[in-house]
Each structure stands twice: as structure tokens, then as C-alpha cells.
Amino acid sequence: MSAAAATIHIVAAVILDDRGRALVVRKHGASRFMQPGGKPEPGEEPLQALARELDEELGVQLHTASAIALGNFEDWAVNEPGHRVQAQAWRVWIEGEPCARAEIAELAWVPLQPPHGQPLAPLSEHHILPAVAALATAR
Numbered sequence: 071m072s073a074a075a076a077t078i079h080i081v082a083a084v085i086l087d088d089r090g091r092a093l094v095v096r097k098h099g100a101s102r103f104m105q106p107g108g109k110p111e112p113g114e115e116p117l118q119a120l121a122r123e124l125d126e127e128l129g130v131q132l133h134t135a136s137a138i139a140l141g142n143f144e145d146w147a148v149n150e151p152g153h154r155v156q157a158q159a160w161r162v163w164i165e166g167e168p169c170a171r172a173e174i175a176e177l178a179w180v181p182l183q184p185p186h187g188q189p190l191a192p193l194s195e196h197h198i199l200p201a202v203a204a205l206a207t208a209r
Contacts, residue, residue, distance in 0.1 A: 075154045078147055081120045082107035082157040082193075083132075084140065084202050085164055091179040092199060093168060094188065095127065098175045102148045104191040105159065105198055106174075116158050127174045130166035137162045140205070143197035159198050161205070182206065 082105035085093040094103035106127055110119035121132040140159040147153040170177050180186040182203035186195065 075146075075152055077144070077154045077156050078109065078150065080107055080109050080155060080157050081116045081123065082159045082198060083120055083124060084159060084161045084198060085168070086161075086202075087179055089179075090206065091181055092202065094178050094180055094190065094194060095170070095174045096176040096178070096188075097149065097173045100149050100175075102189045102191045103176075103178055103180070104148065104194050105157070106168075107157070117160070120160060120162065124162075124164065126172050127170075128164075128166075128168040128177075129171050130164040130168050133163045133165065140198065140201050143193055143201070145192040145197060148191040148193075155193055157193055157198065159201070161202060 095106045096103045108123040117134045117137055124130050124132050138161040140161055142158050144154055144156040147155040168177055178188045180188055182199050
């Protein structure tokens with residue numbers, strides 16, 4: 071019997087452009103794109119963590135008052151074999167032009183519906199982007 075997979079807890083941002091495409095990022099050494107975000111520091115609230123991560127990774131400021139919680143999503147981690155990743159995802163609005171910083175190698179804007187045009191992490195492809203697409207369709 072194998073041990074249960076360790077779970078990594080993160081916060082993730084969904085940032086849309088004026089064409090309704092979602093911003094995804096690829097970390098240095100990674101082959102797949104994912105939502106920007108990361109692991110909260112001890113004692114950090116989810117939106118505080120997201121604001122810090124977006125500043126560090128993209129050089130943008132988060133408008134926390136307008137953030138919409140999308141839910142919690144879980145799938146296999148793409149960059150840490152044998153681990154699962156659980157994301158608390160938020161639809162957010164930002165100030166500033168995103169640019170790749172820190173551990174981010176590349177940015178891309180992808181449609182919410184397949185084909186996405188970039189290889190995506192399972193969490194983004196199968197959970198987060200479909201949730202945002204469903205929300206957009208419901209409005």
C-alpha cells in the first residue's frame with residue numbers, strides 16, 4: 071500500500087485581458103503553464119499571499135476589494151512529482167502591465183476554452199479555466 075500523496079496548498083489568480091483570455095505563466099525549468107500565484111507564508115491571508123506573489127512574479131498590484139473567490143481545486147502537481155496541489159483560486163483585477171520576474175520564465179494569454187495554444191498544468195486545464203468559463207457563460 072502506498073502512502074497518501076502530500077498536498078501543496080497555494081493561492082492562484084485568474085487575470086483576464088480585454089479579449090477574455092487568461093494569463094498563464096511558465097516557471098523556469100517547467101514545460102507547462104499555470105495560473106500565477108504561489109504558497110502563502112505562515113499567518114498570511116489568501117489575498118495577502120496572492121498580492122505578494124503577483125508583485126514578486128509579475129510586478130503588478132492586486133485590487134483585493136474586487137477579487138471574486140472561484141473555489142478550491144485539486145489535481146496532481148506538475149512540477150513536484152508525487153504531490154497534489156490544492157489551489158484557492160480567485161478572479162482578480164490588477165494594476166500594471168504583467169512581466170515575467172523572479173521564477174517566471176514566460177507569460178502567455180490563453181482562451182478559456184480549448185484549444186489553449188499552450189501546454190497547461192492539469193489544475194489550470196481541467197479545473198480553474200473551466201470554472202471561469204462557466205462563470206462567464208452564466209452571466
